[in-house]
Amino acid sequence: MPSFEFFSPCPRGLEAVFVDELHEIALRAPLEVSASVPGGVYFTGGPAAAMAVNLHSRIASRVLLKVAQQSYHNENDLFAFASEQAWEDWFTAQHTLRVDITAMKTAPVRNVGFAALRVKDAICDRLRAVTGARPNIDTATPDVRVFVFLSATECTLYLDTTGEALFKRGWRLDKGAAPLRENLAAGILRLSGWTPAVPLYDPMCGSGTFIIEAAQMALGLAAGGERHFAFEKLQSYDMSAWPRLKAAALEAQQIARSQHRELNIFGSDISGDMLVKAQANLERAGLRQLWLKQVDACAMVAPTETPGIIVANPPYGERVEVRGQAPRARGQGHEMQTGRRDQNEFFREAQPDEASAEFFRAFGDALKQRFTGWQAFVLTSDRGLPGQMRLRAAKRTPLFNGPIECRLFRFDLVTGSMRERRSDEE
Numbered sequence: 458m459p460s461f462e463f464f465s466p467c468p469r470g471l472e473a474v475f476v477d478e479l480h481e482i483a484l485r486a487p488l489e490v491s492a493s494v495p496g497g498v499y500f501t502g503g504p505a506a507a508m509a510v511n512l513h514s515r516i517a518s519r520v521l522l523k524v525a526q527q528s529y530h531n532e533n534d535l536f537a538f539a540s541e542q543a544w545e546d547w548f549t550a551q552h553t554l555r556v557d558i559t560a561m562k563t564a565p566v567r568n569v570g571f572a573a574l575r576v577k578d579a580i581c582d583r584l585r586a587v588t589g590a591r592p593n594i595d596t597a598t599p600d601v602r603v604f605v606f607l608s609a610t611e612c613t614l615y616l617d618t619t620g621e622a623l624f625k626r627g628w629r630l631d632k633g634a635a636p637l638r639e640n641l642a643a644g645i646l647r648l649s650g651w652t653p654a655v656p657l658y659d660p661m662c663g664s665g666t667f668i669i670e671a672a673q674m675a676l677g678l679a680a681g682g683e684r685h686f687a688f689e690k691l692q693s694y695d696m697s698a699w700p701r702l703k704a705a706a707l708e709a710q711q712i713a714r715s716q717h718r719e720l721n722i723f724g725s726d727i728s729g730d731m732l733v734k735a736q737a738n739l740e741r742a743g744l745r746q747l748w749l750k751q752v753d754a755c756a757m758v759a760p761t762e763t764p765g766i767i768v769a770n771p772p773y774g775e776r777v778e779v780r781g782q783a784p785r786a787r788g789q790g791h792e793m794q795t796g797r798r799d800q801n802e803f804f805r806e807a808q809p810d811e812a813s814a815e816f817f818r819a820f821g822d823a824l825k826q827r828f829t830g831w832q833a834f835v836l837t838s839d840r841g842l843p844g845q846m847r848l849r850a851a852k853r854t855p856l857f858n859g860p861i862e863c864r865l866f867r868f869d870l871v872t873g874s875m876r877e878r879r880s881d882e883e
Protein backbone atom coordinates (compact mmCIF):
# COMPACT_ATOMS: atom_id res chain seq x y z
CA MET A 458 0.00 0.00 0.00
CA PRO A 459 1.63 3.31 -1.03
CA SER A 460 2.04 5.91 1.65
CA PHE A 461 1.28 9.51 0.78
CA GLU A 462 2.03 12.80 2.47
CA PHE A 463 -1.07 14.90 3.13
CA PHE A 464 -1.64 18.46 4.29
CA SER A 465 -4.98 19.24 5.86
CA PRO A 466 -5.83 22.90 6.45
CA CYS A 467 -8.09 23.84 9.37
CA PRO A 468 -9.27 27.11 11.00
CA ARG A 469 -6.33 28.78 12.73
CA GLY A 470 -6.35 28.14 16.47
CA LEU A 471 -7.80 24.63 16.15
CA GLU A 472 -4.57 22.80 15.22
CA ALA A 473 -4.17 21.06 18.62
CA VAL A 474 -7.74 19.75 18.76
CA PHE A 475 -7.44 18.75 15.10
CA VAL A 476 -4.38 16.63 15.96
CA ASP A 477 -6.43 14.97 18.75
CA GLU A 478 -9.19 14.29 16.26
CA LEU A 479 -6.71 12.82 13.74
CA HIS A 480 -5.48 10.41 16.39
CA GLU A 481 -9.07 9.19 16.82
CA ILE A 482 -9.55 8.88 13.05
CA ALA A 483 -6.34 6.82 12.90
CA LEU A 484 -8.32 4.03 14.60
CA ARG A 485 -10.45 3.78 11.44
CA ALA A 486 -7.60 3.99 8.90
CA PRO A 487 -3.89 4.09 9.75
CA LEU A 488 -2.32 7.52 9.58
CA GLU A 489 0.52 9.30 11.32
CA VAL A 490 0.58 12.96 12.22
CA SER A 491 3.93 14.44 11.15
CA ALA A 492 3.69 18.13 12.05
CA SER A 493 1.32 20.91 12.88
CA VAL A 494 1.68 24.46 11.54
CA PRO A 495 -0.59 27.51 11.98
CA GLY A 496 -3.63 26.69 9.87
CA GLY A 497 -3.10 23.00 9.25
CA VAL A 498 -1.61 19.60 9.99
CA TYR A 499 0.66 17.31 7.95
CA PHE A 500 0.07 13.57 8.12
CA THR A 501 1.07 10.44 6.23
CA GLY A 502 -0.97 7.39 5.35
CA GLY A 503 -2.42 5.32 2.53
CA PRO A 504 -5.39 6.25 0.33
CA ALA A 505 -7.76 5.13 3.12
CA ALA A 506 -6.31 7.73 5.50
CA ALA A 507 -7.50 10.61 3.32
CA MET A 508 -10.88 8.92 2.88
CA ALA A 509 -11.33 8.54 6.63
CA VAL A 510 -10.29 12.15 7.35
CA ASN A 511 -12.63 13.48 4.65
CA LEU A 512 -15.48 11.37 5.98
CA HIS A 513 -14.98 11.81 9.73
CA SER A 514 -13.08 15.01 10.46
CA ARG A 515 -15.28 17.80 11.79
CA ILE A 516 -12.35 20.23 11.99
CA ALA A 517 -10.44 19.83 8.68
CA SER A 518 -11.22 22.24 5.85
CA ARG A 519 -9.89 19.85 3.19
CA VAL A 520 -7.32 17.09 2.62
CA LEU A 521 -4.55 17.71 0.08
CA LEU A 522 -2.34 14.97 -1.32
CA LYS A 523 1.24 16.04 -1.94
CA VAL A 524 2.22 15.35 -5.57
CA ALA A 525 5.70 16.89 -5.58
CA GLN A 526 7.91 19.53 -3.98
CA GLN A 527 10.92 21.33 -5.42
CA SER A 528 12.91 24.51 -5.05
CA TYR A 529 12.16 27.28 -7.58
CA HIS A 530 13.21 30.83 -8.43
CA ASN A 531 10.53 32.20 -10.76
CA GLU A 532 7.37 31.50 -12.77
CA ASN A 533 9.32 29.64 -15.49
CA ASP A 534 10.56 27.15 -12.90
CA LEU A 535 6.96 26.61 -11.80
CA PHE A 536 5.91 25.89 -15.40
CA ALA A 537 8.74 23.40 -15.89
CA PHE A 538 8.12 21.71 -12.54
CA ALA A 539 4.35 21.33 -13.13
CA SER A 540 5.02 19.98 -16.67
CA GLU A 541 7.12 17.14 -15.26
CA GLN A 542 4.34 15.67 -13.12
CA ALA A 543 2.34 12.68 -14.39
CA TRP A 544 -1.08 14.36 -14.00
CA GLU A 545 -2.47 11.87 -16.54
CA ASP A 546 -2.17 9.21 -13.83
CA TRP A 547 -4.76 11.10 -11.76
CA PHE A 548 -7.19 12.63 -14.23
CA THR A 549 -8.03 12.93 -17.91
CA ALA A 550 -8.85 15.77 -20.28
CA GLN A 551 -12.53 14.96 -19.71
CA HIS A 552 -12.24 16.12 -16.09
CA THR A 553 -12.72 19.83 -15.45
CA LEU A 554 -9.87 21.55 -13.61
CA ARG A 555 -9.22 24.42 -11.23
CA VAL A 556 -5.84 25.61 -9.94
CA ASP A 557 -5.57 27.47 -6.62
CA ILE A 558 -2.43 29.09 -5.31
CA THR A 559 -1.26 30.27 -1.89
CA ALA A 560 2.00 32.22 -1.75
CA MET A 561 3.92 33.42 1.25
CA LYS A 562 4.88 37.10 1.17
CA THR A 563 8.49 36.01 0.62
CA ALA A 564 7.66 33.98 -2.54
CA PRO A 565 9.83 35.21 -5.46
CA VAL A 566 6.96 35.71 -7.91
CA ARG A 567 5.80 39.07 -9.17
CA ASN A 568 2.18 38.18 -9.63
CA VAL A 569 0.52 35.29 -7.79
CA GLY A 570 -2.32 35.06 -10.32
CA PHE A 571 0.17 34.77 -13.16
CA ALA A 572 2.06 32.04 -11.28
CA ALA A 573 -1.20 30.06 -10.97
CA LEU A 574 -1.82 30.57 -14.69
CA ARG A 575 1.61 29.14 -15.54
CA VAL A 576 0.91 26.03 -13.47
CA LYS A 577 -2.52 25.63 -15.06
CA ASP A 578 -1.00 25.97 -18.57
CA ALA A 579 1.70 23.42 -17.72
CA ILE A 580 -0.90 20.87 -16.57
CA CYS A 581 -3.13 21.43 -19.61
CA ASP A 582 -0.15 21.25 -22.03
CA ARG A 583 1.02 18.07 -20.36
CA LEU A 584 -2.37 16.40 -20.74
CA ARG A 585 -2.64 17.47 -24.37
CA ALA A 586 0.84 16.11 -25.11
CA VAL A 587 0.08 12.77 -23.46
CA THR A 588 -3.62 12.27 -24.24
CA GLY A 589 -4.25 14.58 -27.22
CA ALA A 590 -6.75 16.85 -25.40
CA ARG A 591 -6.74 19.68 -22.85
CA PRO A 592 -9.05 19.69 -19.85
CA ASN A 593 -11.59 22.52 -19.50
CA ILE A 594 -11.31 24.96 -16.62
CA ASP A 595 -14.26 25.20 -14.23
CA THR A 596 -13.74 27.49 -11.25
CA ALA A 597 -17.18 26.83 -9.69
CA THR A 598 -17.58 23.04 -9.55
CA PRO A 599 -14.41 21.47 -10.95
CA ASP A 600 -13.87 17.71 -10.94
CA VAL A 601 -10.23 18.19 -9.97
CA ARG A 602 -8.47 20.90 -7.98
CA VAL A 603 -4.72 21.39 -7.90
CA PHE A 604 -3.34 23.48 -5.05
CA VAL A 605 0.02 25.24 -5.34
CA PHE A 606 1.84 26.39 -2.24
CA LEU A 607 4.79 28.75 -2.65
CA SER A 608 7.24 29.45 0.15
CA ALA A 609 10.32 31.64 -0.30
CA THR A 610 12.25 28.75 -1.85
CA GLU A 611 9.98 25.74 -2.37
CA CYS A 612 6.97 25.02 -4.53
CA THR A 613 4.63 22.23 -3.41
CA LEU A 614 1.98 20.81 -5.73
CA TYR A 615 -1.06 19.18 -4.15
CA LEU A 616 -4.02 17.30 -5.53
CA ASP A 617 -7.24 17.93 -3.62
CA THR A 618 -9.04 14.82 -2.33
CA THR A 619 -11.97 16.82 -0.90
CA GLY A 620 -13.87 18.88 -3.48
CA GLU A 621 -16.23 21.34 -1.82
CA ALA A 622 -14.70 22.46 1.49
CA LEU A 623 -15.36 20.02 4.32
CA PHE A 624 -17.30 22.49 6.44
CA LYS A 625 -20.06 22.04 3.86
CA ARG A 626 -21.65 18.99 5.41
CA GLY A 627 -24.52 18.83 2.96
CA TRP A 628 -27.38 19.68 5.35
CA ARG A 629 -27.38 23.48 5.26
CA LEU A 630 -30.31 24.84 3.28
CA ASP A 631 -30.27 28.45 4.25
CA LYS A 632 -27.23 30.13 5.69
CA GLY A 633 -28.99 32.74 7.79
CA ALA A 634 -27.34 36.09 8.40
CA ALA A 635 -23.91 35.09 9.73
CA PRO A 636 -23.58 31.35 10.16
CA LEU A 637 -20.56 29.97 11.88
CA ARG A 638 -18.54 27.58 9.76
CA GLU A 639 -19.31 24.04 10.81
CA ASN A 640 -15.65 23.12 11.37
CA LEU A 641 -15.09 26.15 13.61
CA ALA A 642 -18.20 25.24 15.63
CA ALA A 643 -17.01 21.63 15.97
CA GLY A 644 -13.55 22.79 17.04
CA ILE A 645 -15.05 25.10 19.69
CA LEU A 646 -17.11 22.21 21.04
CA ARG A 647 -13.89 20.20 21.36
CA LEU A 648 -12.04 23.10 22.97
CA SER A 649 -14.89 23.44 25.48
CA GLY A 650 -14.38 19.83 26.59
CA TRP A 651 -18.10 19.14 26.03
CA THR A 652 -19.18 15.49 25.99
CA PRO A 653 -22.69 14.23 25.14
CA ALA A 654 -23.51 13.49 28.78
CA VAL A 655 -23.23 17.22 29.58
CA PRO A 656 -26.14 19.59 28.75
CA LEU A 657 -25.32 21.98 25.93
CA TYR A 658 -27.18 25.25 25.27
CA ASP A 659 -26.73 27.82 22.50
CA PRO A 660 -28.95 30.81 23.38
CA MET A 661 -28.19 32.58 20.06
CA CYS A 662 -28.32 29.50 17.89
CA GLY A 663 -29.14 31.23 14.57
CA SER A 664 -29.21 28.56 11.87
CA GLY A 665 -28.25 25.92 14.44
CA THR A 666 -24.60 25.21 13.62
CA PHE A 667 -23.41 24.46 17.19
CA ILE A 668 -26.39 22.32 18.13
CA ILE A 669 -26.35 20.33 14.87
CA GLU A 670 -22.62 19.64 15.15
CA ALA A 671 -23.05 18.62 18.78
CA ALA A 672 -26.01 16.35 18.06
CA GLN A 673 -24.18 14.64 15.22
CA MET A 674 -21.17 14.14 17.47
CA ALA A 675 -23.39 12.70 20.23
CA LEU A 676 -24.98 10.27 17.79
CA GLY A 677 -21.61 9.21 16.34
CA LEU A 678 -22.54 10.38 12.82
CA ALA A 679 -19.83 10.86 10.22
CA ALA A 680 -19.38 14.57 9.40
CA GLY A 681 -19.30 13.85 5.66
CA GLY A 682 -21.80 10.99 5.58
CA GLU A 683 -24.18 12.98 3.36
CA ARG A 684 -21.76 14.19 0.69
CA HIS A 685 -19.29 13.20 -2.01
CA PHE A 686 -15.55 13.81 -2.22
CA ALA A 687 -13.08 14.64 -4.99
CA PHE A 688 -11.11 11.39 -4.51
CA GLU A 689 -14.17 9.53 -5.83
CA LYS A 690 -13.49 11.12 -9.25
CA LEU A 691 -9.73 10.63 -9.36
CA GLN A 692 -8.59 7.81 -11.59
CA SER A 693 -6.06 5.40 -10.10
CA TYR A 694 -6.97 6.44 -6.54
CA ASP A 695 -7.14 3.10 -4.72
CA MET A 696 -10.78 2.92 -3.63
CA SER A 697 -10.61 -0.54 -2.03
CA ALA A 698 -11.14 0.76 1.53
CA TRP A 699 -14.05 3.04 0.59
CA PRO A 700 -16.95 0.51 0.71
CA ARG A 701 -15.94 -0.53 4.25
CA LEU A 702 -15.56 3.05 5.52
CA LYS A 703 -18.78 4.23 3.89
CA ALA A 704 -20.78 1.19 5.05
CA ALA A 705 -19.67 1.71 8.66
CA ALA A 706 -20.73 5.38 8.45
CA LEU A 707 -24.12 4.47 6.97
CA GLU A 708 -24.71 1.82 9.59
CA ALA A 709 -24.00 4.33 12.39
CA GLN A 710 -26.44 6.72 10.71
CA GLN A 711 -29.21 4.10 10.49
CA ILE A 712 -28.76 3.06 14.12
CA ALA A 713 -28.82 6.69 15.30
CA ARG A 714 -32.00 7.43 13.31
CA SER A 715 -33.82 4.35 14.56
CA GLN A 716 -33.05 5.01 18.22
CA HIS A 717 -34.65 8.47 18.66
CA ARG A 718 -32.28 9.20 21.54
CA GLU A 719 -33.17 12.12 23.76
CA LEU A 720 -30.27 14.57 23.55
CA ASN A 721 -29.30 17.12 26.17
CA ILE A 722 -28.83 19.80 23.50
CA PHE A 723 -30.81 23.04 23.43
CA GLY A 724 -30.99 26.03 21.12
CA SER A 725 -32.82 29.34 21.25
CA ASP A 726 -32.75 32.61 19.38
CA ILE A 727 -34.63 35.87 19.49
CA SER A 728 -35.49 35.59 15.81
CA GLY A 729 -38.33 33.41 14.65
CA ASP A 730 -36.96 33.60 11.10
CA MET A 731 -33.67 32.13 12.27
CA LEU A 732 -35.47 29.38 14.13
CA VAL A 733 -37.36 28.43 10.97
CA LYS A 734 -33.98 28.07 9.27
CA ALA A 735 -32.55 26.13 12.20
CA GLN A 736 -35.55 23.80 12.17
CA ALA A 737 -35.16 23.15 8.41
CA ASN A 738 -31.43 22.48 8.89
CA LEU A 739 -32.11 20.12 11.80
CA GLU A 740 -34.55 18.15 9.71
CA ARG A 741 -32.13 17.94 6.79
CA ALA A 742 -29.45 16.73 9.21
CA GLY A 743 -31.88 14.05 10.46
CA LEU A 744 -32.16 15.60 13.94
CA ARG A 745 -35.82 16.20 14.63
CA GLN A 746 -35.58 15.64 18.37
CA LEU A 747 -33.70 18.83 19.36
CA TRP A 748 -35.26 21.49 21.58
CA LEU A 749 -35.66 24.93 20.01
CA LYS A 750 -37.25 27.98 21.56
CA GLN A 751 -37.76 31.62 20.60
CA VAL A 752 -36.47 33.67 23.51
CA ASP A 753 -34.35 36.73 24.14
CA ALA A 754 -30.98 35.60 25.52
CA CYS A 755 -31.39 38.18 28.31
CA ALA A 756 -34.50 36.32 29.47
CA MET A 757 -33.09 32.82 29.09
CA VAL A 758 -33.28 30.27 31.87
CA ALA A 759 -31.23 27.12 32.26
CA PRO A 760 -32.90 24.31 30.28
CA THR A 761 -31.73 21.63 32.73
CA GLU A 762 -31.19 21.41 36.47
CA THR A 763 -27.79 19.85 35.91
CA PRO A 764 -25.25 22.54 34.96
CA GLY A 765 -23.78 22.25 31.52
CA ILE A 766 -22.03 24.24 28.82
CA ILE A 767 -23.23 27.32 26.96
CA VAL A 768 -21.76 28.08 23.55
CA ALA A 769 -22.58 31.19 21.56
CA ASN A 770 -21.33 33.53 18.92
CA PRO A 771 -23.34 36.69 19.56
CA PRO A 772 -24.08 39.30 16.93
CA TYR A 773 -21.35 41.88 16.55
CA GLY A 774 -21.98 45.47 15.54
CA GLU A 775 -25.46 44.82 14.23
CA ARG A 776 -28.82 45.99 15.39
CA VAL A 777 -30.84 43.21 16.90
CA GLU A 778 -34.50 42.99 16.12
CA VAL A 779 -37.12 40.37 16.46
CA ARG A 780 -38.02 39.06 13.04
CA GLY A 781 -40.90 36.73 12.32
CA GLN A 782 -42.78 34.26 14.40
CA ALA A 783 -41.26 30.95 15.28
CA PRO A 784 -42.98 27.96 13.70
CA ARG A 785 -44.53 25.37 15.92
CA ALA A 786 -42.39 22.29 16.20
CA ARG A 787 -43.69 19.23 14.46
CA GLY A 788 -43.94 15.70 15.81
CA GLN A 789 -43.46 14.80 19.41
CA GLY A 790 -40.52 17.17 19.94
CA HIS A 791 -40.49 20.15 22.30
CA GLU A 792 -42.60 23.10 21.40
CA MET A 793 -41.07 26.32 20.23
CA GLN A 794 -42.45 29.28 22.09
CA THR A 795 -42.74 32.92 21.20
CA GLY A 796 -40.43 35.30 23.02
CA ARG A 797 -41.29 38.15 25.38
CA ARG A 798 -42.60 41.10 23.42
CA ASP A 799 -41.72 43.62 26.16
CA GLN A 800 -38.01 42.72 25.88
CA ASN A 801 -38.29 42.78 22.12
CA GLU A 802 -39.66 46.32 21.99
CA PHE A 803 -36.45 47.54 23.57
CA PHE A 804 -34.36 46.26 20.68
CA ARG A 805 -36.50 48.03 18.14
CA GLU A 806 -36.31 51.39 19.79
CA ALA A 807 -32.80 51.68 21.14
CA GLN A 808 -29.87 52.99 19.12
CA PRO A 809 -27.55 50.18 17.94
CA ASP A 810 -24.68 51.07 20.28
CA GLU A 811 -26.85 51.50 23.33
CA ALA A 812 -28.80 48.40 22.41
CA SER A 813 -25.64 46.38 22.08
CA ALA A 814 -24.14 47.59 25.40
CA GLU A 815 -27.43 47.06 27.18
CA PHE A 816 -27.85 43.63 25.64
CA PHE A 817 -24.44 42.36 26.68
CA ARG A 818 -24.85 43.67 30.23
CA ALA A 819 -28.23 41.92 30.48
CA PHE A 820 -26.83 38.75 28.87
CA GLY A 821 -24.00 38.71 31.44
CA ASP A 822 -26.53 39.24 34.25
CA ALA A 823 -28.65 36.33 32.97
CA LEU A 824 -25.57 34.08 33.03
CA LYS A 825 -24.64 35.20 36.55
CA GLN A 826 -28.13 34.93 37.98
CA ARG A 827 -29.51 31.81 36.35
CA PHE A 828 -26.58 29.65 35.26
CA THR A 829 -24.60 28.98 38.42
CA GLY A 830 -22.30 26.04 37.90
CA TRP A 831 -22.35 26.34 34.08
CA GLN A 832 -19.42 27.25 31.86
CA ALA A 833 -20.03 29.65 28.98
CA PHE A 834 -17.88 29.80 25.84
CA VAL A 835 -18.45 32.93 23.80
CA LEU A 836 -16.79 33.53 20.42
CA THR A 837 -16.41 37.14 19.40
CA SER A 838 -14.11 39.50 17.56
CA ASP A 839 -14.80 42.09 20.28
CA ARG A 840 -12.05 41.80 22.86
CA GLY A 841 -13.89 44.08 25.24
CA LEU A 842 -16.84 41.72 25.51
CA PRO A 843 -16.09 40.39 29.03
CA GLY A 844 -16.05 44.00 30.27
CA GLN A 845 -19.40 44.66 28.61
CA MET A 846 -20.81 41.49 30.16
CA ARG A 847 -19.27 42.44 33.53
CA LEU A 848 -17.80 38.98 33.80
CA ARG A 849 -14.23 37.86 34.25
CA ALA A 850 -12.97 35.53 31.51
CA ALA A 851 -11.26 32.45 32.94
CA LYS A 852 -9.62 31.74 29.60
CA ARG A 853 -9.29 33.41 26.22
CA THR A 854 -8.30 31.38 23.18
CA PRO A 855 -7.33 33.12 19.92
CA LEU A 856 -9.28 31.67 16.97
CA PHE A 857 -9.81 32.79 13.40
CA ASN A 858 -13.26 32.93 11.89
CA GLY A 859 -12.02 33.00 8.27
CA PRO A 860 -9.73 36.06 8.20
CA ILE A 861 -11.29 37.62 11.32
CA GLU A 862 -9.27 37.29 14.50
CA CYS A 863 -11.53 36.33 17.38
CA ARG A 864 -11.33 35.25 20.98
CA LEU A 865 -13.13 32.33 22.53
CA PHE A 866 -13.84 33.55 26.07
CA ARG A 867 -14.53 31.02 28.78
CA PHE A 868 -16.61 32.16 31.74
CA ASP A 869 -16.85 29.92 34.78
CA LEU A 870 -20.16 30.77 36.39
CA VAL A 871 -19.30 29.69 39.89
CA THR A 872 -20.66 31.54 42.90
CA GLY A 873 -17.31 33.01 43.96
CA SER A 874 -16.56 34.68 40.63
CA MET A 875 -20.05 36.04 40.13
CA ARG A 876 -19.38 39.38 41.68
CA GLU A 877 -15.99 39.78 40.13
CA ARG A 878 -16.08 42.51 37.54
CA ARG A 879 -13.54 43.97 35.26
CA SER A 880 -14.28 46.92 33.11
CA ASP A 881 -12.05 45.94 30.23
CA GLU A 882 -10.36 42.60 29.82
CA GLU A 883 -7.63 43.43 27.37
Ligand SMILES: C[S@@+](CC[C@H](N)C(=O)[O-])C[C@H]1O[C@@H](n2cnc3c(N)ncnc32)[C@H](O)[C@@H]1O
Nearest residue numbers: 636637661663664666726727728753754772777
Ligand atom coordinates in the same frame (compact mmCIF):
# COMPACT_ATOMS: atom_id res chain seq x y z
C1 LIG B 1 -23.81 35.62 14.66
S1 LIG B 1 -25.40 34.96 14.72
C2 LIG B 1 -25.18 33.34 15.33
C3 LIG B 1 -25.01 32.41 14.20
C4 LIG B 1 -25.14 30.97 14.58
N1 LIG B 1 -24.07 30.52 15.46
C5 LIG B 1 -25.19 30.16 13.31
O1 LIG B 1 -24.28 29.39 13.10
O2 LIG B 1 -26.10 30.36 12.50
C6 LIG B 1 -26.10 35.74 16.09
C7 LIG B 1 -27.50 35.27 16.40
O3 LIG B 1 -27.91 35.90 17.61
C8 LIG B 1 -29.30 36.13 17.51
N2 LIG B 1 -29.64 37.16 18.50
C9 LIG B 1 -29.40 38.47 18.43
N3 LIG B 1 -29.85 39.08 19.53
C10 LIG B 1 -30.37 38.14 20.33
C11 LIG B 1 -30.99 38.15 21.60
N4 LIG B 1 -31.18 39.28 22.27
N5 LIG B 1 -31.38 36.97 22.11
C12 LIG B 1 -31.22 35.82 21.44
N6 LIG B 1 -30.66 35.76 20.21
C13 LIG B 1 -30.23 36.90 19.67
C14 LIG B 1 -29.51 36.55 16.08
O4 LIG B 1 -30.87 36.37 15.69
C15 LIG B 1 -28.55 35.60 15.35
O5 LIG B 1 -29.21 34.44 14.94
